[in-house]
Amino acid sequence: MSVIPRITRIVLASAVLCALALGQNAGIQEVHGINVANMDRSVKPGDDFYQYANGDWIKRTEIPPDRAGVDVWTKLGDLSNKRMADLIAEIAKSNPAAGSQERKVADLYNSYLDEATIEAKGLAPLRPHLDAINKIHDKKELARALGESVRADVDALNNTNFHTPNLFGLWVAPGFEDYEHYTAYLMQGGLQLPDREYYLSNSEHMQEVRKQYQAHVAAMLKLAGFSDSDARALRIVELEHAIAEKHRSLAENEDIHKANNMWKQSDFASKAPGLDWHEFFQGAKLDHIESFIVWQPDAFTGESALVASIPLEQWKDWLAFHLIEAYAGVLPKAITEERFDFFGKKLSGTEQQRPRWQRAIFVVDAQLGDAVGQIYTQRYFPPEAKARAQAMVAQIVAAFRKRIEALDWMNPATKAEAEAKLSTLYVGIGYPETWHDYSNYEVKADDAFGNIWCGDLSDYQRQVARLGKPVDRKEWSMTPQTVNAVNLPLQNALNFPAAILQPPFYDPQAPDAANYGAIGTVIGHEISHTFDTEGSTFDSKGRLRNWWTPEDLKHFEAATARLAAQYDTYKPFPDLSINGKQTLAENIADVAGISAAFDGYRASLTGKTAPTQDGFTGEQQFFIAFGQNWGEKTREAALRQQVMTDEHAPGEYRSATVRNIDAWYAAFDVKPGEQLYLAPGERVRIW
Numbered sequence: 021m022s023v024i025p026r027i028t029r030i031v032l033a034s035a036v037l038c039a040l041a042l043g044q045n046a047g048i049q050e051v052h053g054i055n056v057a058n059m060d061r062s063v064k065p066g067d068d069f070y071q072y073a074n075g076d077w078i079k080r081t082e083i084p085p086d087r088a089g090v091d092v093w094t095k096l097g098d099l100s101n102k103r104m105a106d107l108i109a110e111i112a113k114s115n116p117a118a119g120s121q122e123r124k125v126a127d128l129y130n131s132y133l134d135e136a137t138i139e140a141k142g143l144a145p146l147r148p149h150l151d152a153i154n155k156i157h158d159k160k161e162l163a164r165a166l167g168e169s170v171r172a173d174v175d176a177l178n179n180t181n182f183h184t185p186n187l188f189g190l191w192v193a194p195g196f197e198d199y200e201h202y203t204a205y206l207m208q209g210g211l212q213l214p215d216r217e218y219y220l221s222n223s224e225h226m227q228e229v230r231k232q233y234q235a236h237v238a239a240m241l242k243l244a245g246f247s248d249s250d251a252r253a254l255r256i257v258e259l260e261h262a263i264a265e266k267h268r269s270l271a272e273n274e275d276i277h278k279a280n281n282m283w284k285q286s287d288f289a290s291k292a293p294g295l296d297w298h299e300f301f302q303g304a305k306l307d308h309i310e311s312f313i314v315w316q317p318d319a320f321t322g323e324s325a326l327v328a329s330i331p332l333e334q335w336k337d338w339l340a341f342h343l344i345e346a347y348a349g350v351l352p353k354a355i356t357e358e359r360f361d362f363f364g365k366k367l368s369g370t371e372q373q374r375p376r377w378q379r380a381i382f383v384v385d386a387q388l389g390d391a392v393g394q395i396y397t398q399r400y401f402p403p404e405a406k407a408r409a410q411a412m413v414a415q416i417v418a419a420f421r422k423r424i425e426a427l428d429w430m431n432p433a434t435k436a437e438a439e440a441k442l443s444t445l446y447v448g449i450g451y452p453e454t455w456h457d458y459s460n461y462e463v464k465a466d467d468a469f470g471n472i473w474c475g476d477l478s479d480y481q482r483q484v485a486r487l488g489k490p491v492d493r494k495e496w497s498m499t500p501q502t503v504n505a506v507n508l509p510l511q512n513a514l515n516f517p518a519a520i521l522q523p524p525f526y527d528p529q530a531p532d533a534a535n536y537g538a539i540g541t542v543i544g545h546e547i548s549h550t551f552d553t554e555g556s557t558f559d560s561k562g563r564l565r566n567w568w569t570p571e572d573l574k575h576f577e578a579a580t581a582r583l584a585a586q587y588d589t590y591k592p593f594p595d596l597s598i599n600g601k602q603t604l605a606e607n608i609a610d611v612a613g614i615s616a617a618f619d620g621y622r623a624s625l626t627g628k629t630a631p632t633q634d635g636f637t638g639e640q641q642f643f644i645a646f647g648q649n650w651g652e653k654t655r656e657a658a659l660r661q662q663v664m665t666d667e668h669a670p671g672e673y674r675s676a677t678v679r680n681i682d683a684w685y686a687a688f689d690v691k692p693g694e695q696l697y698l699a700p701g702e703r704v705r706i707w
């Protein structure tokens with residue numbers, strides 16, 4: 021589980037067209053420590069800590085037309101992208117040798133930029149794929165085609181992405197029980213809109229979204245040369261609606277105990293009749309795999325039955341539409357723009373597309389991320405930066421260990437396991453120890469469509485090839501140039517990419533108070549996932565095993581239920597509340613992260629008084645830095661999408677979680693009657 025919401029990273033659901041919601045003000049701040057100019061000191065910290073820490077920044081910041089939102093993370097994202105762009109430009113200029121990784125980076129980037137060639141080719145790259153769909157003449161051939169379309173585009177526990185527009189998605193990760201080998205996890209899919217709620221909710225807003233979506237489907241089909249586009253669009257949306265009815269909700273998806281369903285390949289025909297599974301697995305090149313973990317068995321049963329009950333022609337139109345949608349970014353401009361018009365403008369509120377070169381960087385990052393990452397870290401992540409970050413992580417891990425030792429409600433047996441988990445935790449700092457090998461990925465200078473197609477396919481083949489092989493616990497699931505951090509529960513590992521270990525999150529020139537409040541709380545957040553609702557179900561080896569005693573679990577669940585109830589009361593819109601259960605694991609991690617980072621900070625002072633900054637004490641700086649992690653401005657449509665589809669609550673509510681921390685009350689002299697005040701007994705204390 022990561023620290024920042026997926027929507028902040030990817031607003032559009034397609035890998036081809038992913039638009040990061042990155043902010044303006046690309047320059048790195050000159051300030052070291054908390055940014056006083058961003059605060060609104062007319063607001064009482066006890067009334068609205070978010071406004072207090074970020075109010076003036078919010079007032080003066082405008083969301084650029086090509087963004088769905090801006091936040092403090094976006095500055096770093098922009099910097100990282102700018103560096104990647106410079107690196108790629110350099111690589112391209114150096115005329116790298118044919119077949120080298122550098123050549124692939126240059127060719128992929130340039131082919132995506134070459135709009136003239138894309139325009140001149142028109143629909144030609146799409147044609148053979150559409151012809152293949154057109155030739156499907158029975159459900160057996162349909163099953164094979166559905167299998168062939170499967171990609172490794174979902175991720176249940178690391179980068180948490182449960183969405184794939186293909187019928188099903190593959191995730192390759194250590195097994196729940198066979199934790200020493202890579203196992204195939206299969207996930208529900210089949211929807212273009214971000215979540216089942218977009219199809220099933222009766223709110224006025226969603227009804228309007230569906231109307232616009234159907235018009236978009238028709239427009240895409242028309243642009244791709246289909247006749248009767250309106251009638252086909254209606255049937256495609258009807259089919260997706262039927263699929264949505266079979267889907268599990270996001271909150272249910274996060275319940276691991278409901279996900280551990282091992283099906284043998286031979287079980288599928290009886291457990292999920294309808295789809296010709298033999299053909300499907302052949303198409304997906306998974307026919308040699310004996311067993312799978314089926315994350316949402318009810319959805320597999322339901323979706324498979326739909327393959328039998330819904331007419332072939334309707335499925336063929338659905339397949340064709342999904343293909344066009346997935347490759348819209350490398351098809352003629354009219355198609356690219358129609359996709360953006362719906363997914364960017366209507367669904368996320370973004371006014372303009374990102375410049376082509378920025379989208380090209382996202383594509384290179386998605387397809388050849390490690391190739392760029394290798395050069396990126398050599399240039400931008402000196403060994404000193406790595407050493408300093410390691411020291412800080414060690415300090416916070418130690419603080420966490422002390423907190424666990426001191427818990428009066430936890431049994432010694434549970435504590436011993438928690439201790440074992442901390443001792444074996446792998447903390448990756450900056451960059452991975454081994455890099456992805458892209459030798460099976462062929463890239464051509466003049467074939468943007470083919471490059472994306474082959475990139476997705478070669479990634480899929482790489483993932484399938486790992487199945488059954490021994491697990492490398494030190495493997496990374498983020499590239500070094502990603503501004504984020506992640507906990508990998510099945511590997512008992514954390515990744516802190518190089519790109520997040522810089523100002524304003526980590527600034528060697530800033531006072532410790534600000535560093536602990538900013539990056540320290542992020543580090544604490546990730547460590548705490550090791551012990552949260554999910555972490556408590558995986559032991560020190562990454563095996564799915566409940567290592568808590570029943571009494572401990574009861575205590576934990578009672579405490580966390582109170583946190584869920586606290587978040588349920590937050591209402592970003594009159595008709596839409598935060599879902600306390602859906603965001604629970606992240607909210608626990610925030611509370612725990614602040615607590616451990618604060619202890620780590622105190623310990624780092626070794627009894628000395630912290631220097632003040634602009635009159636703020638060390639404690640105050642710590643909390644303000646935390647609050648400033650979450651300053652953001654998001655367009656309404658995108659914010660609604662986040663509230664409905666993400667495990668992370670919006671920044672405003674994350675920053676308000678300081679109300680659960682005793683030290684915050686002391687730091688700002690918060691009194692009863694102030695908006696955020698909670699009586700000591702009402703504060704949620706977990707760790």
Ligand SMILES: [Zn+2]
Nearest residue numbers: 021022023609
């Ligand atoms: Zn998290």
